[in-house]
Amino acid sequence: MVRFFRHAVPLAALLLAFAAASAPAAPPTHTGTDGTGAASDQQEAEPQSDAAHPDAVVRSGLPVPRFVTLRSNEVNVRTGPGVRYPVEWVFVKAGMPVEITAEFDTWRRIRDVEGTQGWVHQSTLSGRRGIIVTGQQSRTLRRDAASASEAVAQLDPGVIAKLRKCKGPWCQVDVGGFRGWLQRDEVWGVYPKEEVGE
Numbered sequence: 001m002v003r004f005f006r007h008a009v010p011l012a013a014l015l016l017a018f019a020a021a022s023a024p025a026a027p028p029t030h031t032g033t034d035g036t037g038a039a040s041d042q043q044e045a046e047p048q049s050d051a052a053h054p055d056a057v058v059r060s061g062l063p064v065p066r067f068v069t070l071r072s073n074e075v076n077v078r079t080g081p082g083v084r085y086p087v088e089w090v091f092v093k094a095g096m097p098v099e100i101t102a103e104f105d106t107w108r109r110i111r112d113v114e115g116t117q118g119w120v121h122q123s124t125l126s127g128r129r130g131i132i133v134t135g136q137q138s139r140t141l142r143r144d145a146a147s148a149s150e151a152v153a154q155l156d157p158g159v160i161a162k163l164r165k166c167k168g169p170w171c172q173v174d175v176g177g178f179r180g181w182l183q184r185d186e187v188w189g190v191y192p193k194e195e196v197g198e
Contacts, residue, residue: 024085044046056068060103060122067189068110070096077118081107088118095160096117097189113188127165129196131173131189133182141180145170163189 030116070091077089079110081104091098091112102109102118108125111117115131133155133161142149143168153176155161161175161182170181 011084064103065099065101067097067099067129068125068192069128070094070098070128071124075120075124077110077116077120080103080117081109081119084120089116095128095130095162097132097160097163098125100125118160129189131161131163131171131182131187133157133159133186134160134188135186139182139186141173141175141178141182143180145172145181149181153178155182161187166190166194171196 070171071094073092073094075091076087077091078085079088096112098112100108101111104119106122107119108122109117109119110125114136135157137157138154140151141153141155143152144150155175159175161173164172164174164179166172166184169184171184171187172179172181173187184190184192
């Protein structure tokens with residue numbers, strides 16, 4: 001994963017952000033059901049209010065927390081839920097899994113595999129599922145969901161794959177033209193007992 005740290009924010013900008021945080025919360029909005037609570041053609045836009053108070057979240061009706069993926073190769077991650085909040089990070093890998101940990105209007109607070117959190121607009125997320133290979137050594141992608149099954153490929157830590165389904169301790173993924181099974185505890189982007197279908 002590649003992230004770029006932006007320049008420090010001037011004090012005046014911090015004061016504006018603080019003032020925005022004290023504004024009343026915006027009313028709930030109706031959103032889609034693709035896992036992001038987003039309409040796919042919506043662009044990054046500012047909600048009626050930028051209140052970032054944790055108690056003022058407005059939910060899409062979808063479970064929180066939940067895993068989604070980044071829709072594009074450039075996603076601005078802000079310090080709060082609105083365009084007046086500064087960009088702190090830029091994620092540059094479409095398909096990378098992130099976990100939605102909170103919602104406010106059309107904004108989603110996300111967390112990456114390293115625990116970094118920030119706010120992104122719902123239109124930058126996709127309900128498609130993906131995983132990141134974890135650990136310190138390569139993992140074996142197997143033809144079937146069994147430790148004795150034939151090896152299809154070796155995947156290095158940090159490799160991103162499309163998640164197809166999970167059953168028991170195994171998850172089926174597509175990566176680099178290969179399809180196979182990884183053990184659930186070798187990846188990040190799916191919960192320990194979560195059932196995922198195609």
